[in-house]
Amino acid sequence: MNVWDWNFAGQIIPALLNGLRITLIATVLGSLIAFVLGLVLAILGRGPRPVRIVVRAIVEFIRSTPLLVQVYFLFFVLPAFGVVLPALTVGVLALGVHYATYTSEVYRAGIDAVPRGQWEAATALSLPRTRVWTGVVLPQAIPRVMPALGNYVISMFKETPLLIGIGVLDIVGQVREVGGQSFRYVEAYTLAGLLFLLLSYPASLAVRRLERRRAVR
């Protein structure tokens, strides 16, 4: 049996692209959840002491345990509470919540980096609390942390294959089926790997360039 069959490689490309569509959907939606929820967690993390402690405990718990187990947890436990969702939705939720714990740390660092004088000047002008956040602090904090957020999007993209555990047909899910049907694994997994590399490496380079430009300013 020859190791590499170009014909076969060509045949699995549609499957790869189908899977890519799902992978991208999961990444984009998961990232949106992570960006929004992470910001909420970061702001709550500056609230009154009891809230801070609870948020910290939840964040540490989620960060210290495997995403795959959290995916399984949601997938098997939600139906017990009467919530039945399609596998992809469960996956997106798990990705979003898991990565929200990472983005919240990123936001926290960005917010902490805003000089105290900015808060004080806003207070001196009697600006309302929400305006202090939306008009002064966040516009200074968020641009600073965009490279770090970008890195997490790329990481999430590479972790979406976890979802095959609950039957989602992303890149790896598709390729595993196709490879399994014809017992040809080399082309299947090599192409899958290359597809990830093809998308994540340039994205990584772009984020690094963004980081360097910010450091110069």
Add this chain to the structure above:
Amino acid sequence: MDNLGTFLSVLSQGLPFTIIATVAGILLTIVLSFVAGLALMSSSKTVRVISRIYVEGLRGTSEVVQLFWIFFALPVLVGFQIVPLWAGILVLGLNHGAYGAEIVRGAVQSVPRAQVEGAIALSMTPAQRMCRVILPQAVVEMLPSFNNLFIQLLKSTALLSFVSINEITRQAQQVLVPRFNPQAFQIFLLLLVMYLIMSLVITAIMRTLERVAAARVGRKPSARSRSQATGAGIA
């Protein structure tokens, strides 16, 4: 919680695999991190390029894909099957070693130039400079990031459930849940807590190492929490 005993005993059957994979994976990661990390700074362009290809290639692809490739594609290429657990350890080590290489490189390059020049002025050989001056100081910088990386590796052992290795996640998902589906909540909660405990053990060990390493270079270890070592985009 009537079946707690059953859950614990079944999950514990998977513990040896999880622990072996974690420990062996960490050891392989350490070796590869230093080899590749130092290679990234080599004076030989070829060595640097090879190392860079390894680092970018392993970091840029998905760990699950790497796992399946080693399990299903590699045997076709080399003609024999690797024992599943060792194949898993190989993937864990290769993948996390690539991230570790950047940690090593970053830490070594963060040692102040003045230290290196002082060592040169004392006529130390490059090897002596690295071992006696640079690495001891760089290691203190590396430990918080390695703490994160090793916990990440522990979490990755759960992926081994995809390739028939009977670690604890597989025990939970394949053995317990089919039989005790209504109690999935307790099963997975127990599983999560087991990982949490192992994470805390890793952190405790790394914090102790940090104190020792910092004391050896006459510094107090930084009080920063794990969260501040989120550089290099490690998820």
Add this chain to the structure above:
Amino acid sequence: MPSVEKSGADPMIAFDGVEKRFGDNVVLSELSFTVAPGEHVCLIGPSGSGKTTILRLLMTLEKCDAGTITVGGTSLSHMEKNGKLVPADEKHVRDVRKRIGMEFQQFNLFPNMTVRGNLVEAPTRVLGLSKDEADARAKELLDLVGLGDRIDSHPTQLSGGQQQRVAIARALAMRPDVLLLDEVTSALDPELVAGVLKLLSDIGSSTDITFLCVTHEMGFARDFSDRVMMFDGGRVIEDAAPEKLFTAPEHERTQAFLHAVVDR
């Protein structure tokens, strides 16, 4: 302690038995003084003597541990509810604080807005002015501080002295009754200091604003203020008109301080 009061008027600022602690460190104790409307008062003294804390308490950046602070007859720390005195809520504090403006050593302009944005932000959001009204006020004040042509510039494009002048305009845009100045020239290059001080003098003489300044510029203190208060260790050591305090200080601590500062 002698204090100069304009006869008959209610004090604009009144500290009564104020105490402020940071941990074990007592920064202000039993502090009582008043400032009449329109008065210019300068606070001088060594670093750490509590001068800046007084400004920060007025600006509600800190809370006092004991005593009361009153601004224009209204208490900053307490309010009346159903005829009783209760701790002030956020809304009450904000209402009182609106009458006070503050200038910082680091200017603290908002870098994510232009000069125009900085100036119209609070008047539109807090005072409820329309965009046009706020814009007109901004232009007027920028002309006053001599930066009318920089209205669409970015704070980062301005020098330190220019930024401080914009900051002054920003505070004035709120039409405050009281202006607090916290070492506003300490972070400036020496050649820019005179311009800012002159501007403050002009504002002082052309408006009724009550001024409370912490400063190291003794010349400015002498010319600008109606009254100078010398601080040390959280207490008022001496409180007199500048002519008297600078030429014939009574307390030896004041003498020592002036000797060290002026004979440089």
